[in-house]
Amino acid sequence: MNLTVAEENYIKAIFHLQQAEGNVSTNQLAASLHTKPASVTDMLKKLTNKNLLNYKPYQGVRLSKEGKKQALMIVRRHRLWEFFLVDKLQFGWDEVHEVAEELEHVSSKKLVEKLDSFLGHPKFDPHGDPIPDVHGNMVAIRQFNLIDIQPGTLVEVCSVGSQSAELLELLRHKNIGISTEMLIMKKFDFDHSVEIKIKNSQHINISQQLAQALFVKLV
Amino acid sequence: MNLTVAEENYIKAIFHLQQAEGNVSTNQLAASLHTKPASVTDMLKKLTNKNLLNYKPYQGVRLSKEGKKQALMIVRRHRLWEFFLVDKLQFGWDEVHEVAEELEHVSSKKLVEKLDSFLGHPKFDPHGDPIPDVHGNMVAIRQFNLIDIQPGTLVEVCSVGSQSAELLELLRHKNIGISTEMLIMKKFDFDHSVEIKIKNSQHINISQQLAQALFVKLV
DNA sequence: AATTATTTTTAGACAAATCTAAATAAATTA
């Protein structure tokens, strides 16, 4: 089961997109891979023939058992290399992604396992994301309550503390959703409100109640 | 000037084949790259258009100035990764070539320079071959074929003539490696074999074929 | 329910890198 670089990039993208919600749509994939929907359809057929995913035309797609196994190994390589770049080569945590995007496709089993040993079997990559082990197992994601984050930290929303319509209304109004990236600017002692800066947007203020309802991971 | 993996492999192969002198032939290249002469001709035209080499139909090929520069950077990456694999990941020197063959194509400038620093700017790879520096310069050592050394001379192995698993297996069996010191004892005219004495070890006999695959420097 | 808009798939084309088979040039031998 040898995969090309393109196939691996598709598998990994599907893996990440299907994490939260059900089937992954063609358009979602096209956007995520910076390609066109027609190209995605072609590749989905090819990966289906390789039994890496379950695909029904117009119904979107999910990884098969084998596909998920492959995805976990790609993610493992990606995150191990990110750890290496930051921990050994003194890269900044914000400069490693593109390089790891290439290194992840060097798939020598021996290389990956020896690298893992050399690094001391790290459990998290520089962004706080868990690194799957040889068997594809990873520890639950490192998630923090936004209220506990220190100013200057860049975070990404990964879940909310309730599903209440009131909370979701407020989040929509403030343009905050799952995977929104934000920089924590300042915390005010008076009312425990938090000033944040959403990526490509303005500074806004978040109440104590709202901050307590948001769970984030380090980016 | 962004090169594909295939283009880089061609450039590197031409670089190594033209070392001796003279133009590199289409057939030589096809053999070296395990491809067909027709494919080589196609690629030579393409690389000529990119001004990486000077090619006249039927006359063979040489790298241009720019081509040589590119080649030296590919060789630099290859050898730095080989050093990394042996020195940091505990690979055997006979297991690194294939992996380095892939890693050499990850061409982030920043990655290569930081890796070089991390490794302590090594001057030689695990096979005794010199590693070009950032500017493409590499130390020149006066290197002789063991078959040409006169009896009574003390030498040190500094590189091997091929990376084949068969050669490396034989060397391991005879306990010969890079930087092994040996005294040349006697040369036999009958089969051109050579008797040597490895430092702190016994006298052993080396076949003509093996002697021709070993490069040494005077100690 | 009918119309409109969106999403997805199909059809056809293209560039990269390879191959086989045939044609041509160069080198060798007679």
Add this chain to the structure above:
DNA sequence: TAATTTATTTAGATTTGTCTAAAAATAATT
């Protein structure tokens, strides 16, 4: 020199991964 062998190039196909434009299916509106 002429014939033969070897090396190289051309011609035409194939695979992979991509694209645009058009058709078909699904979803959203009126």
